[in-house]
Amino acid sequence: MSKTENSRPPQPYWNPLVAGLLLGVVLLATFVTTGHGLGATGFTTRFTAWIGMQIVPVATNANDYLGGMVEDGKPLSAWITWQVIGVALGALISAYLAHRIQFQMDGRKFLGGSKRSVTALLGGVLAGFGARIAAGCTSGLGLSGAAVLSLAGITFLCTFFAVGLLANLLMKEGK
């Protein structure tokens, strides 16, 4: 029992209907508690401002986009910071309990093969840039925005999936 922890096979993923209903419960509870939905890039943007404040404080202060966030010197002081820390902890607990923690470079097969680090970085850059144009990401604008039936949220999801399908055609399956 004690030494077989790592060798135990990962548990199966949840049925999507079950996961979807529970995600709906969490999303609804978030709206009732805070008045807004769930997000992610609200934090990464503030985190970018915080890093900027440490490395290049003058430039960050002077920046039109990030400057406002560092004005009071506490860009991370927001609900979204705690929510994203929560996401990390919740995911860690779930992955640990389901024996799904594995250190690996994943996604090679479908996403660039030996150039997986390049596709991961490029994908991140595109998503980070795009989320700032839309003022939200898949969670903040797509999921949460569609739940309040917003035109912006629904529009975001439509182009998100349409372009995702097209961009996927560029990715060649490796061996």
Added chain:
Amino acid sequence: MEMIISGLLLGGAFGFVLERAGFGNPNKLTAQFRLSDWSVFKVMFTAIVFAAVGLMIFERLGIVASEELFVPPAFLGAAALGGALVGAGFAIGGYCPGTSVVGLMSGRIDAAIFLVGLLLGTVIFAGVYPAIESLTTLGEFAKADALPEALHVSSFSVNVVMVLAAVGVFLLGSWMEKKSSGPVSSTTN
């Protein structure tokens, strides 16, 4: 203090469910775009419809006030352009911003690299912001922010259509999963 507790608990539940659904796994996430695993559509549609119907019922019961809910402004050009870039980033990088955090916590190095890219993309955006500021308010639809007001229909009618669309996604998705390699499990590498 309240902010910390609600953030940690709601975020914790969010991360837990995403991981359980398999959404820390880039092979599963991108299988949606290969149309062999419809979990992303199924989970998102179910959650959206559940929350939308729940909010409608809570509003009728007076538990939540609709004017207190945040509805993103209808800058539809900005939403479309941003959605396109995040979609491309998802298909190429294997994650969206939230799911990359889940991928990282289950030990995936590629998710850590995606997150670095995410910060880099934010830096690039901030750097060129003065030149592209107008993109963030592109294509404003001035008449309404939400679908019921835009179409002059009740939120009940919109929700009925959304429930039917969700059922359609499940039927179509399950049929296409059967025709292809099927959903990505936690044991496939």
